[in-house]
Amino acid sequence: MQTNQQIKQKQYLCFIVLLVLSCYFSITAYHVFHREWIFYRKGQDAFLIKDFSEAIVFYQQAIAQGLKKPYSSKVRYQTAEMLSYTKQYEEACLIYKELLEEYPNNRVLQFALARVLTWNNQFEEAVIEYKKILGEYHENHYH
Amino acid sequence: MRITTTRFVFSLVTGFFGLMLILFSDYINSPSIIEAQENLAQNQNQNQYPFLNEEIPDWKARWELAKVLSYLKRYKESIFEYEKLLKEKPDLIEAKCEMANVLFWNGEQDKAIAVFRQIPEEKLDDKSKLFIADAYVAQKNYDKAEPIYRSYLEKHPEDAKARLKLAEMLSWQKRYDESIAQYEMILKTVPNDIQIRRKYAFVLIWADKQTQAAEELKKTLK
Numbered sequence: 001m002q003t004n005q006q007i008k009q010k011q012y013l014c015f016i017v018l019l020v021l022s023c024y025f026s027i028t029a030y031h032v033f034h035r036e037w038i039f040y041r042k043g044q045d046a047f048l049i050k051d052f053s054e055a056i057v058f059y060q061q062a063i064a065q066g067l068k069k070p071y072s073s074k075v076r077y078q079t080a081e082m083l084s085y086t087k088q089y090e091e092a093c094l095i096y097k098e099l100l101e102e103y104p105n106n107r108v109l110q111f112a113l114a115r116v117l118t119w120n121n122q123f124e125e126a127v128i129e130y131k132k133i134l135g136e137y138h139e140n141h142y143h
Numbered sequence: 144m145r146i147t148t149t150r151f152v153f154s155l156v157t158g159f160f161g162l163m164l165i166l167f168s169d170y171i172n173s174p175s176i177i178e179a180q181e182n183l184a185q186n187q188n189q190n191q192y193p194f195l196n197e198e199i200p201d202w203k204a205r206w207e208l209a210k211v212l213s214y215l216k217r218y219k220e221s222i223f224e225y226e227k228l229l230k231e232k233p234d235l236i237e238a239k240c241e242m243a244n245v246l247f248w249n250g251e252q253d254k255a256i257a258v259f260r261q262i263p264e265e266k267l268d269d270k271s272k273l274f275i276a277d278a279y280v281a282q283k284n285y286d287k288a289e290p291i292y293r294s295y296l297e298k299h300p301e302d303a304k305a306r307l308k309l310a311e312m313l314s315w316q317k318r319y320d321e322s323i324a325q326y327e328m329i330l331k332t333v334p335n336d337i338q339i340r341r342k343y344a345f346v347l348i349w350a351d352k353q354t355q356a357a358e359e360l361k362k363t364l365k
Contacts, residue, residue, distance in 0.1 A: 014157060018158070022162075111203070111204060118214075123211050124215070126211045130207055130208035133199065133204040134201055134204050134208070
């Protein structure tokens, strides 16, 4: 016959085991059901230590896993930045142009695109983008 | 083992608590929640572009436009943009230097020098000082150009391009011995440059050193 104390000890033990299991399952569940955030955080960590190649891979995986807006837009913007740091200008331009379709007339995006076009020696296109930012671009009269 | 009501209730409550803990852990770990709180604290508008809060002022865009136009050799347009920029931001020394360079490339040496003169000398970088010297040479103002070249070469003795400019200028002034000395220094650093060696040979001819000139010219024909 168990004493009251023994019963209480068993109850406490059950409670602790349940607590530990719930913590374990919550962490596991998070890794399973929110993989995009895991990749997002890993991408951010890699970005902070300037490991851009690694960060780009993690960010691309985050987007592939279904990272939602506006975080996916932020990730794509940072990916474009890193591509330009690593001189992958064509790929960076593509992303900026895609983002500009979603956020038209955004000056930050236009400026970033113009700079990358300049670095890629696409000076005529860069001039057009800078003039758009300044509100001085007239398609019919440009050339 | 007989399950008492107390034990049953206790197990149920514990199980329920465990489930709530799992769901709550998932909820509080969600980065969207964390960032929403952070954004609220920072007073940002979550509906706009939370990742693009940076402002791009007009003068920055105009500055970059002016630079790119100069790369395209559209100097008049570039100068126009620099002038607009400097009306708004007259203290941008770097932009002033760049505009002076573009004026120089556009053949407006007088204006280029006038702009450089607006800049305090201590704020001019070596590259800009070289441009001033080049502008003086274009005006045949060799006396003003020479100290600038020599001062620059004291700091950058390895700069063959700058040394060549000095050597050429000295030859135009018929200071052949000094010019020859400069060419010899250049050819120590770039012995295989045929064009420089030919220019050196011509200076030797003008200095009446035909034999030496012939040897140098032979080297360029190998």
